[in-house]
Amino acid sequence: MSALGHYLEEEGLATVAISLIRPQTENTKPPRALWVPFELGRPFGPPSEPAFQKRVVLAALRMLERGDGPVVIEDFPDDDPRATQDLTWRPPFTPAAGAAGPADSLAARLEAEVGQLRDAHERWVAQHHRTTVDLSGLPIGECARYVADWLRGKAPPSPREGYSAPLILRFAVDDVKAYCLEAAAAGTAKPSSRQLSDWFWNESAAGAAIYALREVLQASDDDRLKLIVANFMVPAARVRPG
Amino acid sequence: MTRLTDLPPAQAKRLAELECPNFETRPWVTGSALSQRRVAIVSSAGLVVRGEDPFRGRDADYRVIPSTTRPEELLISHISINFDRTGFQEDWNVVFPLDRLRELAAEGAIGSVAQTHYSFMGATDPVQMEPYARELAGRLKQDAVDAVILPPV
Numbered sequence: 001m002s003a004l005g006h007y008l009e010e011e012g013l014a015t016v017a018i019s020l021i022r023p024q025t026e027n028t029k030p031p032r033a034l035w036v037p038f039e040l041g042r043p044f045g046p047p048s049e050p051a052f053q054k055r056v057v058l059a060a061l062r063m064l065e066r067g068d069g070p071v072v073i074e075d076f077p078d079d080d081p082r083a084t085q086d087l088t089w090r091p092p093f094t095p096a097a098g099a100a101g102p103a104d105s106l107a108a109r110l111e112a113e114v115g116q117l118r119d120a121h122e123r124w125v126a127q128h129h130r131t132t133v134d135l136s137g138l139p140i141g142e143c144a145r146y147v148a149d150w151l152r153g154k155a156p157p158s159p160r161e162g163y164s165a166p167l168i169l170r171f172a173v174d175d176v177k178a179y180c181l182e183a184a185a186a187g188t189a190k191p192s193s194r195q196l197s198d199w200f201w202n203e204s205a206a207g208a209a210i211y212a213l214r215e216v217l218q219a220s221d222d223d224r225l226k227l228i229v230a231n232f233m234v235p236a237a238r239v240r241p242g
Numbered sequence: 243m244t245r246l247t248d249l250p251p252a253q254a255k256r257l258a259e260l261e262c263p264n265f266e267t268r269p270w271v272t273g274s275a276l277s278q279r280r281v282a283i284v285s286s287a288g289l290v291v292r293g294e295d296p297f298r299g300r301d302a303d304y305r306v307i308p309s310t311t312r313p314e315e316l317l318i319s320h321i322s323i324n325f326d327r328t329g330f331q332e333d334w335n336v337v338f339p340l341d342r343l344r345e346l347a348a349e350g351a352i353g354s355v356a357q358t359h360y361s362f363m364g365a366t367d368p369v370q371m372e373p374y375a376r377e378l379a380g381r382l383k384q385d386a387v388d389a390v391i392l393p394p395v
Contacts, residue, residue, distance in 0.1 A: 003262070003368030004284060004375050005392050009269035011379030014279075017392040023258040030392075031270050040249075041326030043393040047333035050342065057342045057391070058351060061276055064389050070270035082329070130314035132331050135296050167298060171319075182331050193326040235323050236253045 002030035009070075016060045018043040019073065029071045034060040036076040039083065039193065046082035048190075082190060089189035091199045092120040106212050107148035109205035114144040114176065120183035127186060133178045136160070136171035140179050143172045144206075151213050166225045173210060173233050180206045201238045210234060253324060263368050279389040281347075282356035282382055283307075286364030287330075287337050287395035288320030297321065297363040302370035304378060307359040309340065318395070321365050325395055337395055356387045364394055 002025050005015040009031045019025035019035040020043060036056060038045050044053045059076055066072055093116060101109075121140075125131050136143050137160055149156045150169055158165040181196050184204075201207040210233050217229040249257070273279065288297045290305045296319030297305070307316065313334045318327060329336035340359065346352045360378060362371055382390065 002392075003265075004286065004362065004371065005390075006263075006265050006267075006269065007372055007375035008284070008379050008382070008390055008392075009271050010267060011376055012271055013379055013382055013390050014271040014273050014388060015284075015390040015392055018394060020394055021257050021260075024260055024262060028262040029265065029268070031268075039326050040324065041395055042329040042336050043395060044336050044339050044342070047329045047336045050335065050345070053335050053339055054342045054345060057339050058346065060391055061279075061281065061346075061352060061389065064273065064279065065276055067272065070268040128332060130334070132317055132327070134292055135317055135319055163298075171296065174319075174323075178327065178331060181328050185328060185332065193328045196328050197326075232321060232323055237250050237324070 002028035002033060005030035005032070014064050016063045018056075018060060022073070022075075025073060031070045031072075032063045032066070033073045034063060034076055035073060037078075038080045041193070042080060045080045049081065052078070052081070083192055083194075085192050085195055086190045089187075089191035089195055091184050091203065092117060092186065101208070103151050103153070103212055103216055106205065106209045107151040110151070110176070110209035111141075111144045111148050113205040114140055114179065117180060117183040120186045121179060124182045124186035128182075131178070131182060133175045133182070136168055136175050138168075138172060138175070140175065143175045143179075146172045147176055147209065147213065151209055151216060153216070164224075166222070166228045169225075170228050170232050173213070176206050177210075180204055197235075197238070201234075211240070273388050276352055276389070277350055278353045280354045280356055280385070280387050281343055281352050281389045281391060282385065282387040283338060283340065283343070283359040283393065284378070284382075284390050285338060285359070285361040285393050285395070287361055287393065288318055288363035288365075289338060289361035290317050290319050291315050292317055300366040300370075301363055302366045303374045304360045304362045307338070307361060309355060309357055309359065311340075320363055320395055330395075337393060339391075339393075352389070356382070357385050 005017045008015050017030045017033040019033040022035045025033045044056045158168045290296050292315045343355045
């Protein structure tokens with residue numbers, strides 16, 4: 001975020017921004033920025049490649065020693081080696097075919113799939129010693145149930161004090177996605193983000209359920225809910241025309 | 243290849259043309275050699291320590307990430323879903339390179355790593371973030387930070 005660099009620098013702190021979108025950085029004109037040719041979400045490049053990441057960090061920090069600013073933008077030269085497909089990768093199981101179906105059926109398949117993925121997810125946690133599931137604060141089974149109940153038309157109340165039902169729904173959807181994608185990446189293969197997201201949105205029951213949820217809830221009378229389901233569930237690149 | 247040209251045209255156009263503040267000043271702070279600097283991460287990835295309040299919508303404030311935070315404790319609560327999260331899921335350094343900073347400090351390439359790091363949620367209007375950013379500058383200085391790396395997501 002280049003604007004943060006401007007504010008902090010005005011307060012007397014030297015900053016260097018990582019830039020993922022060069023035209024934005026050129027417009028904002030931060031004191032220093034290193035543009036990197038990586039996909040959105042990966043400002044330091046490939047996961048589990050510490051030497052590569054360190055080169056990115058150091059290239060950025062070395063810009064603090066330049067004396068020819070303000071407004072210097074450098075380009076990191078190397079692409080993310082993990083952006084290429086790993087053809088040895090296989091999803092954890094081949095789900096029942098068909099991305100469509102009645103909402104009740106999709107809701108049941110979503111809950112069943114989360115259960116089926118438990119072993120794979122446990123392998124993931126053992127392998128990486130972490131999970132990013134927990135935004136909703138609900139155990140994953142309850143998370144899947146909460147999303148599924150919305151799909152069944154139940155409009156369940158928020159189970160968490162201080163959080164609205166639409167907000168918990170958004171967090172629960174994020175948690176279901178994270179759980180499925182972590183489970184799908186368990187093992188020694190190194191799938192690209194494209195491979196994982198293709199599986200999730202084209203093959204998994206969870207992906208089909210989230211597509212259906214977006215359709216169903218856009219007919220809601222609740223404008224806040226409509227806004228959330230329209231913009232914060234299915235990525236723009238995955239929204240199907242029509 | 244993962245450049246802007248790889249995104250759907252409508253998304254790429256929206257990102258490239260996103261309205262940015264038009265600043266009237268061009269601040270530029272110089273300092274000691276990198277090997278003497280104390281470095282903090284100020285992310286805009288909507289990072290939050292597990293159990294703390296996630297970002298809701300476009301909150302303009304920031305979250306505190308102590309350097310004692312472990313990888314299994316850090317979550318992303320960014321409102322946007324239009325970026326890859328699988329890299330962060332596998333390795334937090336993809337977004338929050340604390341391990342790399344520690345290595346650089348151990349090697350003497352940087353002076354030290356800050357005691358505390360921070361995260362904003364980058365989809366927020368920068369103008370709304372400004373008072374929080376200026377307040378944060380004071381906290382960073384109290385920690386003797388003199389170099390800030392600003393990763394987006």
